[in-house]
Amino acid sequence: MKTTVKPVNLNVPFSEKRPILSVVLIELLLLAAMFAAGAYATVQKLSYTAPVLIAFIPISIVLLIGLTWKKSWRRYGFLPLNAIPGQHWIYYLPLALVLGCIALNGFRTVSVREALFFVFFTLLVGFVEETVYRGLILHILLRKKSIAAAVITSSLLFSVTHVLNMLSGQSAEDTVVQLVYALLTGAALALLIVKNKNILPLIFYHFIHNLIQFLGPDGRSVSVMDYVVLAILLLHCLWLILSLNKEKGAARISGSFERVAP
Structure with missing residues (x-):
């Protein structure tokens, strides 16, 4: 009996x-980098x-070298802003509202x-x-998982990194709001890159958002405005989900017409 052995593709990336x-x-x-840097700073x-700074400066250098060496800037969404369709810029409006709030x-x-x-600090973080x-x-998750699984997982991980702020002595309410804030922000930004495939507006938003917070008043606790921002982000996520589902439905209908066309 003759058996067939499938060749192993050694060029498939580990990811x-x-x-x-x-x-x-x-x-x-x-x-690990954040904990080690935090311990050293303490x-x-x-x-x-x-x-x-201690954690992110080396990480940013590794990212810059890695993306350049593998020529993968475009793969991860570093595209010209004019690559975003004009009518899609409206989906960034809720982010502008958040910055205003x-x-x-x-x-x-x-x-x-x-x-x-x-400016340097917040640009580095963004x-x-x-x-x-x-x-x-x-990007890794989208290659093997559904959009929903990829967005939820990446957003949860983004939120988890902000759990480090629990160690800063802030109140339980402040911590919970911050975690939910990070979760909804991560989901909205992930949905935006799924829709427009461009990471530059997200970096710019992250940069401006953090810069406004660092230049804001010290020692501010949770206020009504924070809950308004959470509501905006939640509605933004729902809007993007409906938009993506509509696009998926339109693509399915278009594909059906193509299959039955003479």
């Missing part, structure tokens, strides 16, 4: 063969921004040096977190 394990490893490496009594909290007085530091969660992790 395709083991997508879940790849995502878990990326998340664990990021958390021992050395550094500023509250030091752990992120958090800006209503006001701003504190900072020096030019502080402002420049916060680039690293969006590239990791809406770039690498979401």
Whole structure:
């Protein structure tokens, strides 16, 4: 009896063969870097921004080298802004509303040096977190899992990273709101990249969002405006889900017409 042995494709990337394990490893490496940086900053009594700088600067360098070496910038959504269809820009409007809401909290007085530091800091965070969660992790999951599974998983992981703030002594309400905030933000941004395949607006939003918060008043607790923002993000997610389902339905109908066409 003759048996046929299927050839093994050694060129298949590890992330395709083991997508879940790849995502878990990326998340664990990021958390490990954050914990190690936080421990070092605590021992050395550094500023509250030091752990992120210590962890994210090396990560950003690795991302820049890796994406350039593998020529995979476009694969992970680094496309020109004009690649987004004109009518699709309306789906970013809720993000502008969120920025407007958090800006209503006001701003504190900072020096030019502080402002420049916060610009660098928030741009670094926006680039690293969006590239990791809406770039690498979401891309890996979408290749093997459904859109719903990919969006939910990447959003949960994004929210989990913010659990580190529980160690900062803030109230339980502040922590829960922040976790839900991160979850809904992650879901909205993931749905946006699924729809438009472009990560640049997400990095820009993340950057501006964090910059406004860092330039805002110190010691602010949860307010009614925070719950308004949560409502906006929830409605934004529902809007994007309906839009994606509508596109899927239109594609299915179009495919049916093509199959029956003479």
